[in-house]
Amino acid sequence: MGGLTVMRALKARLPGESFVYLGDTARLPYGTKSADTVTRYAVQASAALMQHDIKLLVVACNTASAAAVPALIATLAPLPVVGVIEPGAQAAVAAAPDGPIAVIATEGTVKGGAYVRAIQAVAPHMPVVQQACPLFVALAEEGLRDGPIAELAAQRYLNPLLATMPRPRALVLGCTHFPVLKDTIAQVAGADVVLVDSAETTAAAVERILQDSKLLNSQGARPARFLATDAPGRFAHLGEIFLGEPIDPGAVTLVDL
């Protein structure tokens, strides 16, 4: 579901492009699953998308980006594959070049350490602190963007993280669900911490790749198509929270991976 926040940023930045989106609703969430299982699921999902004649694949999930991008590149070459981790890491270093950088993500992404590696690939020795925030996923899926429950959850996760010394200067929203809670997270984090939303930076990375390979369309976009592996009606209904616009249930096709 959270990948729709990435698609929202892509649609805003690339208005001439056509999108086909697959939500693996039968097997979500990926955030608590092992890297092997997530990789297997991501390869299956990409095979279904390849049948739609795509020119570039965005892995619009931090957990899948952390676990599966190398396998997807190997499987799909020469198709360009863009994950959300590297763009987020680069934006975090640009926002806080002296660090430290804080990362909030799912349990799987935190444990795998992909953001730490990606940030330190750009800025060696950069101090990185991490916190898994599993409740944020449930809050976002219930549309609880603000209010006391969201605030208390944000305080629970962020206060210890931001109390590390020296105080982090950038906070990476390392799960595609978290932009839904951005206002509450910003309020609890405080004005001196820059929030890094990898949806925006991923969209910029996709634009650059399409420009460089002369594949960028500036017009002629078709309406977005959606594939879901379970409950297409629920996908359309819940998806509006993440995409920021209504999803026509008739545009959602049930697929079996």
Add this chain to the structure above:
Amino acid sequence: MGGLTVMRALKARLPGESFVYLGDTARLPYGTKSADTVTRYAVQASAALMQHDIKLLVVACNTASAAAVPALIATLAPLPVVGVIEPGAQAAVAAAPDGPIAVIATEGTVKGGAYVRAIQAVAPHMPVVQQACPLFVALAEEGLRDGPIAELAAQRYLNPLLATMPRPRALVLGCTHFPVLKDTIAQVAGADVVLVDSAETTAAAVERILQDSKLLNSQGARPARFLATDAPGRFAHLGEIFLGEPIDPGAVTLVDL
């Protein structure tokens, strides 16, 4: 994961029995999935358990019980199959024969209406009110049994439900995750509402079936074995919250369905 609350009640009531437990950790949670998908997954899980020479199958998940028990009975006959819905419904009617009865459950269980049907099969015309409580699953999995976040979430879900007139006299915990939050739920519901935990009543139903079929063992239990479809280490660690005792990671086997 929540099914371990049912296993806890079974172990307490049937100390002479040996248990093999399968947690479909690769595809959890079932509560937001369609009935068709849940049925397919449940049939696959039961096939893996049948290889362990079981004498009775407990479907220790409300969503799977609501969706898949008829298919499991048809597939596994003559093996006895016990879901958690009917025992919970019977206990609710016994606790509040004049009603009304309130049910809290996952989105899937509420939408399917299985508790309403099971309660009204025992007590026709019994008024039943329902509320999906998706945050409770995340709170239980994070071990947040009490404290302000759990209390606010319980107030959010229960206050409107219990404000229906006439006031419900029994509240069914219609998801196996919810017993973890029992104290907080009881405090918000108030002393005049009887909480019905289907784990206890399911264990009593299993005992009756084993007695009636002369299959009840009063001694000779082997240590419990656990199967998980993903991340057995996480299963063992998180499972302690639900089972109420440590799970030896060495007793958890990874299986592929």
